[in-house]
Amino acid sequence: MLEIWGRRNASNVVPVMWVVGELNLAHRRHDVGGSFGGVGTPEYLALNPNGRIPTIRDDGFVLWESNAIVRYLSRRYGDGTLWPDSEQQCAVADQWMEWFKSTAYPLYIDLFWSIVRTEPARRDKGAIARLTESLGDKLTILEAQLARHPYLAGDALTMADIPYGPMAHRYLNLDIERPDLPRMAEWYARLCDRPAFLEHVGFAFGRNPAEWYVLEREGLIGTESHGR
Ligand SMILES: N[C@@H](CCC(=O)N[C@@H](CS)C(=O)NCC(=O)O)C(=O)O
Structure with a gap:
């Protein structure tokens, strides 16, 4: 197994x-x-x-x-579903997965740690503002791709969407300023219609370290599904 x-x-x-x-x-x-x-x-x-x-x-x-x-x-x-049939669609999916790790993830994870994983009294407002702006700028690139297709590599969910869904769930539920990202919000809403997404991604993560650790130890409570 x-x-x-x-x-x-x-x-x-x-x-x-x-x-x-x-x-x-x-x-x-x-x-x-x-x-x-x-x-x-x-x-x-x-x-x-x-x-x-x-x-x-x-x-x-x-x-x-x-x-x-x-x-x-x-x-x-997931041959033919998450792993697209066409070599070129596969390459595009791979491109988005690479862009996530090289570009979106470092900004997102620093922002997430600066807020949820840091005590409110110790948060660096300047750093949070800079990260929020940089990530928001990068996500306009994602927004443009999602204006072309309902999913990142075409008309259906593929492995390209997998790293981004968890980031979107947290990013769209943080108390921060965001650029207007209507296509991303629609795509996230589509993900929230998927039972596997709700079970494995769309759960509560807390607003501070204390809440985060309670949820971690309690096996994560409930599900959350939020758009903007
Ligand atoms: N590039 C690695 C990063 C792995 C990583 O940094 N994982 C974190 C959790 S997200 C970790 O192991 N943290 C230490 C811990 O949880 O004890 C990957 O994508 O798998």
Whole structure:
């Protein structure tokens, strides 16, 4: 059976679990990382010498790095759906996945940590404003792509959308200024119609570190579905 190591609220675990849900894969997930610890044990480092989450094992095959896992699961179990049939559509999906990791994710994760993972009294308002503006600028590029197609690589959900859905859920539910992103809001609403998205992505993440850790330990309560 497919095994996944990683607490389910981790930014890089959420996309993997969404794929697992979309493809309805039988699996077992181990709570590792964050307040669960366990990423520095010899057993875990033997699976993933980088000591980060997620890691998977599928029929004895071990893989880490979330986007590599998303591609692997999509190709093996989602051929023709998450892994598009056409080579060029696949390449476009891959392009958006690369752009996420190189460009959108660093801004998004810094912004998220500056707010939700930082005590209100210790938040750096200047840094939050700069990150909010930079990420908002970059997301206008995503907005333009979503004006061309209902999903990032065409007319249907593919692996291209997988890293962005979890970011959108958090970004659109933070108390920040955002540029006008109507196509992104419509796309996010479409994602919220998907049971796998609601189960594995669309849950409450809290507004500060105290709430974040309560939700992490309680196995994450309920679901949330929000547009703007
Ligand atoms: N590039 C890696 C990053 C992995 C990563 O940094 N994961 C974070 C969680 S999002 C982690 O392991 N944090 C330590 C922890 O949770 O204990 C990937 O995409 O898988």
